[in-house]
Amino acid sequence: MAPRSPSLKHIRPARAPASKRTGGTEADAQTSTHRIVDSINAAIVERRLMPGTKLAEQRIADIFKVSRTVVRQALNQLSRDRLIVLQPGRGAFVRQPSIEEARQVFEARVLVEAGLVRQLCAQIDEPQLDRLRDHLSAEAEAIARTDVPGRTRLLADFHVLLAQLLGNEVLAEVMNDLLSRSSLVSLMMQSSHSAEASHAEHVAIVDALTRRDARSAVRLMGGHLGNVERNLRLHPRTGDLADVLQPPSATS
Structure with missing residues (x-):
């Protein structure tokens, strides 16, 4: 069983040692x-x-x-x-999010992620490709066991991982922000783009990166984001906080 991809959310500067912190x-x-x-x-x-x-x-x-x-x-x-x-x-x-904000979020993602995969094609190495393949395996496993929160996070984290492989934490933070806003858009407009379709598109993108085929990687990324955007439909829902907020352990 392939190892799960590490958590990619919230890249923060390392905290100072306890002796240097305030009270x-x-x-x-x-x-x-x-x-x-x-x-x-x-x-x-x-x-x-x-x-x-x-x-x-x-x-x-x-x-x-x-x-x-x-x-x-x-x-x-x-x-x-x-x-x-x-x-x-x-x-x-x-x-x-409004319809116009949704359009702008996906437009921004296409611009950022097209450049991201183009640059990755020029510098990605085999250990980095192995990380992507491990991540794809974790996606597939989460989809197979119908782990909805897990697969949703992994499908989003795929895009942050691409940014992290460039070694650019600022870009990874930008991707975190865009993905959080994309998630709000997808919730507000209830994306009908299936997890299976997203995973298959991720596999195709990694195949293009493996071939160092920048033109295909850019085309596939644009197609992937375009498919997600086209499958949005207005259908807002609400939920109860106690059901959705899961306080992490203080020791985690």
Whole structure:
């Protein structure tokens, strides 16, 4: 059984050693803030947290066993990342992308990822191709066992992995942002592009990278993203926070 691809979300600078950090209370608050941000982001990428869902501060505080101040810090960060909107007097809501925003998100992805695979074709090596093949195996296994959150995350992380293989963390962070926003678009408009189709298209892209065929890789990536965009249809849903937010273990 091929090893699962490591988690690719939220590339952050390494934290300073404990002796160099500020007081424990502040460090704990920052850790809790990151846990909430990571959990909400994961719920969006795995398509469990629906656009328009109200993110009630007290509800989240109860789920994560933290203060509302910590929750507010997390919501402010997510707002800056354009994943949620803060409405005065009403609270926080998962962002609901417009049709025009959806079009712009996929246009941006085509521009970024076409250049990404073109550059990869010029420099990718066999160990990196092996990482991609391992990732494809993990995708196939998640699809076969009907692991919906797992396969959704893996299908998204494929695109971040491509950026990471270039050794460009800034580009990987850009891809994280675009993928989170793409997930909101797909949730809001209920993509009918199947996981099996996405996986097959990923396999074709890796085959082109293996051949170092930049023209085919760019064409296949554009076709893949175009297929996902064309299969969007308007069908918003809502969900309950307790069902979709899964607080990571404090020791993980």
